[in-house]
Amino acid sequence: MKLFTIYNRMLLVVLFGGFITVGAFFYQALTYILNSTIDEGLNEELMEVREFMHSRNHAPAPKGDKNLIITFENIPNATDYKEIKDTVFFNPKKRVTESGRYLKADIVFEGRPLRVLIINSKLPQQKQFQLIFFAILIPVLILFAVLIYINHYILKKMWQPFRHILSQIKTFNLNKESKYISVNSSVDEFTELDESVSAMITKIREDFREIKLFTENASHEMMTPIAVINSKLDNILQSNTLREEDSQSLQDLYMAISKLNKISHSLLLLVKIEHDLLTGPEELSVNEMILQKADYFRELISERHLHLTIKTANTTVKTSRYLFDILLNNLFSNAIRHNIDSGKINVSLKDGELIFENTGQLSPLQEDKVFERFYKTAGSEGIGLGLAIIKQICNKQNFDLKYEYRAPFHSFIINLN
Amino acid sequence: MKILIVEDEVSLLKSIKDYLTHEGNICESVSRFETARQKLSLYDYDCVVLDLMLPDGEGMQLLKYIKSLHKTYGVVIISARNALEDKITGLNLGADDYLVKPFHMSELNARIAAIIRRKDHNSNTQIIFNEITIDPLAKTVTVNDTEVYFTRKEYNLLVYFVVNRGKVISKNAAAEHIWGDDADMANSFDFIYTHIKNIRKKLQEAGSKDYFHSVYGVGYRFTAE
Numbered sequence: 001m002k003l004f005t006i007y008n009r010m011l012l013v014v015l016f017g018g019f020i021t022v023g024a025f026f027y028q029a030l031t032y033i034l035n036s037t038i039d040e041g042l043n044e045e046l047m048e049v050r051e052f053m054h055s056r057n058h059a060p061a062p063k064g065d066k067n068l069i070i071t072f073e074n075i076p077n078a079t080d081y082k083e084i085k086d087t088v089f090f091n092p093k094k095r096v097t098e099s100g101r102y103l104k105a106d107i108v109f110e111g112r113p114l115r116v117l118i119i120n121s122k123l124p125q126q127k128q129f130q131l132i133f134f135a136i137l138i139p140v141l142i143l144f145a146v147l148i149y150i151n152h153y154i155l156k157k158m159w160q161p162f163r164h165i166l167s168q169i170k171t172f173n174l175n176k177e178s179k180y181i182s183v184n185s186s187v188d189e190f191t192e193l194d195e196s197v198s199a200m201i202t203k204i205r206e207d208f209r210e211i212k213l214f215t216e217n218a219s220h221e222m223m224t225p226i227a228v229i230n231s232k233l234d235n236i237l238q239s240n241t242l243r244e245e246d247s248q249s250l251q252d253l254y255m256a257i258s259k260l261n262k263i264s265h266s267l268l269l270l271v272k273i274e275h276d277l278l279t280g281p282e283e284l285s286v287n288e289m290i291l292q293k294a295d296y297f298r299e300l301i302s303e304r305h306l307h308l309t310i311k312t313a314n315t316t317v318k319t320s321r322y323l324f325d326i327l328l329n330n331l332f333s334n335a336i337r338h339n340i341d342s343g344k345i346n347v348s349l350k351d352g353e354l355i356f357e358n359t360g361q362l363s364p365l366q367e368d369k370v371f372e373r374f375y376k377t378a379g380s381e382g383i384g385l386g387l388a389i390i391k392q393i394c395n396k397q398n399f400d401l402k403y404e405y406r407a408p409f410h411s412f413i414i415n416l417n
Numbered sequence: 418m419k420i421l422i423v424e425d426e427v428s429l430l431k432s433i434k435d436y437l438t439h440e441g442n443i444c445e446s447v448s449r450f451e452t453a454r455q456k457l458s459l460y461d462y463d464c465v466v467l468d469l470m471l472p473d474g475e476g477m478q479l480l481k482y483i484k485s486l487h488k489t490y491g492v493v494i495i496s497a498r499n500a501l502e503d504k505i506t507g508l509n510l511g512a513d514d515y516l517v518k519p520f521h522m523s524e525l526n527a528r529i530a531a532i533i534r535r536k537d538h539n540s541n542t543q544i545i546f547n548e549i550t551i552d553p554l555a556k557t558v559t560v561n562d563t564e565v566y567f568t569r570k571e572y573n574l575l576v577y578f579v580v581n582r583g584k585v586i587s588k589n590a591a592a593e594h595i596w597g598d599d600a601d602m603a604n605s606f607d608f609i610y611t612h613i614k615n616i617r618k619k620l621q622e623a624g625s626k627d628y629f630h631s632v633y634g635v636g637y638r639f640t641a642e
Contacts, residue, residue, distance in 0.1 A: 223497035224426050227519035231432030234522040237585045237635060238439070247633035254589040254635075261519055268499060299570070303608040322501065 004155055011151060015144060023137070030132060034125045035101065039084050042103035045070070045118045053109050066093045067100075067121035078106040078113035089119050098123055161185035165197055172201060174208050216271045219264040226264070230257055259383065266385035270373075273323065273392045281319050286416065287312035287349055293328045294347070297336060305342045312349040317416045319397050327393045330386045331356045331412060337386075338410070346409070352417040357409040364405030371403070418533060419461070422446040423453045423479065424468040424495065433466060436522040437529070440584075450474030454482060462490055463536075464529050467512070469496040469503070477510060484511045491532035495520065521590035523581040530580045546579050547641060548625055560623035570595050571616050574609075578629070578639035587636040613637060 049070060069091065082105040090097050102119040161183040168180060180201045183194050233253055236242075242250070290312055294301075301308050317324070335345045335358035343359035361377065369375050371391035374384040390412070394401040400415035420437055424430040425448045434444045445460075447453045450473040457465075457479070465483060469476035476494065483490055492512040496503065504515045513532045516525060534542045534553055544551040550559045556572060558565045567575060577594050578586060588609045595612075617629050630638045 220497050223518045224429070227495075227497070228426060228429045228432070230519040231429055231436070231522055234587070234590070235432050235435055237587060237632075238436075242633070242635075244633045247635040251587070251589075251635050254587055257519065258589055258593075265499065272500070299608045299611070303611070 004159060007155065008148075008152065012148070015147070019140065019144065026136070027133070030129055034122075034129055035086075038101045038120050038122065038125060039103075042084060042101065042118050042120055045120075046103055046105055046107075046116065049116055049118070050107060053107075066091070067124060069093065069117075069119045071117045073115045073117065075106065075113050075115045078108045081106045081115075086122075087119065091119075091121060094121075099126070158187060161187065161190040161194065165190070165194055169197060174204065212271050212274065215267050219268045219271075222260065222264045226257055226261055229253075233257070263383050263385065266383065266389060269326070269389060270385070270392055273389070273396055282321055283316050283318050284321055284324055286315040286317050286324075286354065289324065289328055290347060290349065293325075293332050297332050300336050301345070304336065304339060306336065306339055306345055307343070308345045308347070310347045312347070313351075315349055315352060315416070317352075323393050323397065327390055327414075330390050334358075334386050334390075334412070344409075352415060354414040354416060356412045357406075359408050360410050362408060365403065365410065367403055371401070418442040418463045418529075420444045420464045420466060420529065421453070421456060421460075421462045422466045423450075423471070423476070424448060424466070425471050426468075432522065433525065436526065440526055440581075450479060453479055457483060457486065461488065463533055464491040464493065466493050466495060466525070466529070469494060469498060469507070477506065480507065480510045480512055489536055491529070491536050493525065493528055493532065495525070521587070521593065523577070523584055523586050523590050524594055526584075527577050527580045527594070544576065544579055546582060546628070549579065549620065551576060551579060560620060560625045563623050565619050565623045567616065567619065571612055571619075574612055575616050578637070581639070583638065583640045583642075585632050585636055585638045589636075591636065 045068065069089075082103070084101065084103050086099065087102050088097060088099050089102070091100075098121050100119050100121040100123075102117060104115060104117050106113060106115050108114070164181075164183045171178070172180075180198050182198055183190065185191050185194065233250060237250060290310060294308060294310060335347075335356050338360045339345065339358050340360060344357075345359075346355070346357040348355045348357075365377060366375075371387050372384075373388040375387070376384040391401060393399075394414060402413045404411045404413060418441075420442050422430055422433050422437070422444055424433065424446070427448060430446050430448060434446050437444050445456060445462075447456055448471075450471045453471075467476050467479060471479075476496070480492060480494070483492060493514045493516055494507045494512045495516045495518060496507075497518045499517045507515050513535070514528045516528060531553070534544075542553060544553065548561050551557070552559075553576070558567055558572065558575065573595055574591060577591065591609050613629055617627055621627060626641075628639050628641060630640060632638055
């Protein structure tokens with residue numbers, strides 16, 4: 001749930017609850033005040049009744065006041081009884097049933113005990129009451145609505161920088177040189193967040209660049225010493241005094257040098273792909289390139305007695321020729337290198353899906369690690385960069401790359417669309 | 418042939434010089450931009466082996482200088498830089514070849530030989546080794562006037578060995594010559610053996626002597642001895 005929604009929901013609950021509580025309290029207070037005003041009136045009326053009866057010697061019958069009804073009742077004994085309560089009564093003067101407040105009290109008039117009932121209609125007060133209530137309720141409701149609206153609008157505006165920062169973090173990609181756009185916010189926290197994120201991204205980019213530069217420089221620097229060793233070996237080889245063991249050592253040295261060389265080249269290539277330092281896209285015929293590559297690798301394939309099947313359909317793809325060449329190269333190399341003698345390689349190209357299948361060890365590779373740099377299975381003679389390069393190329397060209405093991409085939413599936 | 422080698426790494430410079438001198442070339446070597454420029458302005462060469470990164474200047478500048486002299490020197494760039502742009506820039510500036518470090522001496526030798534052959538329009542461009550005659554333009558091989566058919570890879574390998582005649586060529590060097598970066602792909606270099614066996618057979622069937630001598634497990638030497 002969004003912070004905004006949570007906040008709004010909480011605000012609504014608090015406001016509504018508060019409003020009801022305050023309303024109830026207000027209602028009680030108002031009713032209390034009203035009642036006590038009426039009660040005061042009733043008491044006064046009772047006093048008036050007593051005085052009136054004393055002076056006039058008969059019961060009062062106020063005619064003008066339609067809201068006041070006074071009745072008498074003979075009772076055997078007069079007590080101190082006095083009661084004030086709410087009631088609903090029939091008002092004979094108005095001929096309607098209405099709510100009111102009554103006072104019952106015993107009085108003795110000329111030796112006769114009488115119970116006097118004075119009922120006061122609440123109607124005029126109720127009207128007052130309603131007026132007061134609405135006079136308060138309506139502005140409060142308006143305030144309430146305005147508050148929610150402002151809240152909604154201002155909050156949205158206030159959180160805008162945050163969302164902006166968040167969206168930039170979400171789309172952050174080390175390999176893409178999109179610049180971080182700072183936000184202007186009057187909120188200190190957001191300014192701080194913005195500065196921190198910006199500084200962090202800059203730092204990450206710098207570190208990454210440094211690592212890439214280091215890889216590049218280290219790989220370059222390795223080339224010269226390797227070239228020196230290689231050239232010296234070539235010269236040693238020319239001496240006619242080499243014994244067989246020496247030759248064997250020389251051969252091993254050549255192998256080691258060639259591996260070092262390959263690592264250097266692969267690392268450089270990775271850096272270059274990341275830097276997009278390679279040729280631009282052009283329309284390539286995939287099937288043609290596959291057939292060329294198959295021819296190129298023919299000796300290597302027949303040397304291991306591998307059985308190669310190619311099923312292609314006419315497919316073109318718009319991509320960098322150099323990269324695509326490396327991609328096919330590595331796919332073929334991979335399929336040949338990690339195969340078993342007399343194994344199989346199936347290459348199929350259909351509906352823009354390029355599948356390389358090869359027999360090999362009879363267990364799946366770790367799917368999540370197979371494309372990692374320097375990932376190698378036990379006994380692998382490679383350097384673990386071939387598949388990393390494939391992955392990198394697919395990333396750059398927006399090809400979808402998957403590894404699957406369908407016994408006995410290891411499959412690499414590339415979606416070229 | 419008179420070759421100028423411009424390379425700042427002294428031990429590499431010495432190796433190149435030794436190898437090329439043994440091939441019967443006259444080699445001069447310099448390791449600084451300025452001295453290279455002086456030498457180039459004073460003497461004539463058939464070929465210049467040029468390193469791109471020199472302590473006191475860019476090899477590309479030297480290349481421009483060579484071109485400004487309007488001499489038909491062959492130029493082979495040797496560089497640790499493997500960027501496509503560097504290659505393109507170098508070749509556009511008039512270099513004849515671009516060899517990425519590290520390389521085998523035999524490879525450098527073969528490339529230089531190819532350049533000199535191309536430059537030498539007047540003389541016979543054929544490579545002749547006893548009864549074997551190779552025509553690099555037509556890409557044909559004849560033994561005692563009989564044409565022998567070779568596959569592209571076999572042809573390349575044969576030219577490589579003939580140009581480096583008398584030298585021991587390691588299997589790595591031979592494999593890299595044909596395969597480039599993918600040479601380490603095979604578990605062994607036995608397929609080089611297969612190729613050489615085929616070349617030998619075809620040559621001998623056409624009446625040539627066997628000039629391939631295997632050198633323990635390391636490689637082969639193509640020699641008349």
